[in-house]
Amino acid sequence: MSLAAGQFPRLLAGMPPEGFLPLAAHEALHGPLPLSGRSRSRTEHPLILELERAGVRGYGGAGFPTATKLHAVATQGARPTIVVNGAEGEPLSGKDVLLTGRMPHLVIDGVLAAASTLGSDRVIFALDEEVRGVARVLQQALAQRPELQRRGAPAVSVNAVPGGYLSGQETALVSALGGGWAKPTTTPPYPFERGIKGVPTLVSNSETFAQIALVARHGADWFRALGTTNDPGTRLITVSGAVSYPGVVEVAGGTTLRQLISASGGLTEPIQGVLLGGYAGTWLSPDDLELRLDAHALRERGLRLGSGIVVLLPASACIVAEVSGVARWLEQESAHQCGPCIHGLQAIADALEELCGGGDRRGAYTRIERWCELVVRRGACSLPDGAATFVASALRRFRPVFDDHARHGACDLCRAERVLPIPAFDAVPVR
Amino acid sequence: MSEKLHLDPIACTGHGLCAELLPELIWLDEWGYPVIEDGELTPELLGHARRAVDACPTLALRLQRERAARRPRPAGGGRPAGRTPSY
Numbered sequence: 001m002s003l004a005a006g007q008f009p010r011l012l013a014g015m016p017p018e019g020f021l022p023l024a025a026h027e028a029l030h031g032p033l034p035l036s037g038r039s040r041s042r043t044e045h046p047l048i049l050e051l052e053r054a055g056v057r058g059y060g061g062a063g064f065p066t067a068t069k070l071h072a073v074a075t076q077g078a079r080p081t082i083v084v085n086g087a088e089g090e091p092l093s094g095k096d097v098l099l100t101g102r103m104p105h106l107v108i109d110g111v112l113a114a115a116s117t118l119g120s121d122r123v124i125f126a127l128d129e130e131v132r133g134v135a136r137v138l139q140q141a142l143a144q145r146p147e148l149q150r151r152g153a154p155a156v157s158v159n160a161v162p163g164g165y166l167s168g169q170e171t172a173l174v175s176a177l178g179g180g181w182a183k184p185t186t187t188p189p190y191p192f193e194r195g196i197k198g199v200p201t202l203v204s205n206s207e208t209f210a211q212i213a214l215v216a217r218h219g220a221d222w223f224r225a226l227g228t229t230n231d232p233g234t235r236l237i238t239v240s241g242a243v244s245y246p247g248v249v250e251v252a253g254g255t256t257l258r259q260l261i262s263a264s265g266g267l268t269e270p271i272q273g274v275l276l277g278g279y280a281g282t283w284l285s286p287d288d289l290e291l292r293l294d295a296h297a298l299r300e301r302g303l304r305l306g307s308g309i310v311v312l313l314p315a316s317a318c319i320v321a322e323v324s325g326v327a328r329w330l331e332q333e334s335a336h337q338c339g340p341c342i343h344g345l346q347a348i349a350d351a352l353e354e355l356c357g358g359g360d361r362r363g364a365y366t367r368i369e370r371w372c373e374l375v376v377r378r379g380a381c382s383l384p385d386g387a388a389t390f391v392a393s394a395l396r397r398f399r400p401v402f403d404d405h406a407r408h409g410a411c412d413l414c415r416a417e418r419v420l421p422i423p424a425f426d427a428v429p430v431r
Numbered sequence: 432m433s434e435k436l437h438l439d440p441i442a443c444t445g446h447g448l449c450a451e452l453l454p455e456l457i458w459l460d461e462w463g464y465p466v467i468e469d470g471e472l473t474p475e476l477l478g479h480a481r482r483a484v485d486a487c488p489t490l491a492l493r494l495q496r497e498r499a500a501r502r503p504r505p506a507g508g509g510r511p512a513g514r515t516p517s518y
């Protein structure tokens with residue numbers, strides 16, 4: 001039996017109410033995994049061609065075409081290392097943990113397919129050190145796979161990386177897995193050129209590998225049977241805020257926000273805005289519910305889905321306090337390596353806090369806006385760019401509320417319990 | 432062979448020497464870190480740019496061939512014929 005083209009859900013098909021989908025059930029659902037083997041031709045890789053036709057783009061946040069990335073690694077002339085990025089440092093995201101913990105065989109399939117195509121001899125699953133249960137599931141699932149017992153199979157390990165927003169940034173991840181600090185490194189060289197131990201390294205998100213598994217099994221035409229022309233297939237979205245059932249939902253490309261909300265059990269209270277794309281994302285007005293979640297169309301409008309995050313911000317929250325809290329957290333999570341990131345994010349966080357407190361608030365709006373422009377593309381990684389996008393978008397969307405804080409200081413809602421989660425700070429930030 | 436100034440923000444410690452030597456293209460932000468304008472490195476400026484590169488005490492500033500620092504682009508080989516990628 002094999003999944004029909006219109007089958008929905010895909011990634012979460014057959015997900016058991018608890019525990020993980022065992023190998024036998026997984027194979028009964030998807031059929032056996034075809035492994036192409038390393039292509040003789042340096043440029044023609046059947047799986048890469050199929051991924052290109054399918055139009056798969058990375059699900060880790062940046063949305064880079066997956067075929068292009070595989071191709072870049074494949075043509076480096078060495079056996080590449082594969083890193084499955086399951087660090088999931090974004091506090092608003094839960095999809096990688098869900099996918100790896102409940103549907104590990106689908107992720108493993110994608111990794112095996114990519115390893116076979118690229119001739120990889122080493123695979124590393126990187127997980128946040130705090131999700132030990134997920135690591136155990138993954139180890140169990142890996143032990144069930146006959147493909148990994150064969151001669152010539154890649155060496156596979158499950159590695160814990162320190163928690164934190166930056167751990168999943170690809171050069172920080174490569175550095176941490178190589179025994180260094182979980183801090184971004186100077187590029188070039190990019191990981192695809194010189195990654196772990198200097199070996200060309202493919203770093204892709206866990207969900208991306210699950211999508212690769214679907215394309216390897218069912219092909220590009222099947223993949224394109226759902227979704228839109230420019231955002232084919234389905235994706236996982238982590239929904240939180242004012243909905244009845246916060247959590248991970250699978251949707252086809254082009255699904256409207258309204259449909260997503262109803263898949264999450266509907267709104268629990270009136271909302272004042274919608275955050276799309278998490279702490280590197282952009283804000284929408286509550287009237288935008290007919291907006292289609294088509295990653296391509298959103299990009300063209302300057303919006304972003306990031307790693308698939310939607311937050312429905314209730315009207316009972318103070319946007320200034322929420323944004324201020326997140327800005328401070330992002331400033332603390334910075335690796336504090338690049339001047340503009342260190343000083344810019346600190347200035348932004350300070351000014352936002354003053355809007356909710358007693359400091360000098362005159363001209364704060366304009367200053368924050370200017371700093372948000374000043375930090376973009378000036379760090380070794382795009383953490384400051386994401387933070388600036390998030391803050392600047394809130395300033396634009398909620399201008400009257402920010403102006404009101406600049407004039408009158410803290411509002412009645414400033415002290416309300418925060419909606420946007422901020423993981424506990426380290427007692428002493430590591431600088 | 433067009434060259435471009437490339438800054439390594441991790442290595443840069445904000446000495447600001449570069450901005451003194453190439454004010455046409457580099458200015459300092461309010462924290463003393465250089466902002467490099469996108470403008471063209473004309474032959475007259477190239478000499479100043481080389482001097483700025485040499486003067487940087489942390490080797491944070493480099494002159495690079497325009498394409499060297501780019502991310503991978505879809506390569507010509509291995510693309511399906513007759514179909515424009517939709518992204």
Ligand SMILES: Cc1cc2nc3c(=O)[nH]c(=O)nc-3n(C[C@H](O)[C@H](O)[C@H](O)COP(=O)(O)O)c2cc1C
Nearest residue numbers: 058059060085087088089168169170204205208383
């Ligand atoms: C601050 C920061 C944090 C990131 N965190 C993650 C993460 O937790 N997981 C992830 O897959 N990608 C993360 N990324 C993106 C990665 O750098 C990289 O683009 C991604 O893993 C590539 O996988 P993909 O092509 O499958 O999307 C982060 C990027 C930045 C700038």
Ligand code: SF4
Nearest residue numbers: 335337338341379381
């Ligand atoms: S931009 Fe910020 S977070 Fe990124 S490497 Fe530089 S200091 Fe660290």
Ligand code: SF4
Nearest residue numbers: 443444446447449487
């Ligand atoms: S001279 Fe070098 S270290 Fe000093 S500001 Fe310029 S690039 Fe940075």
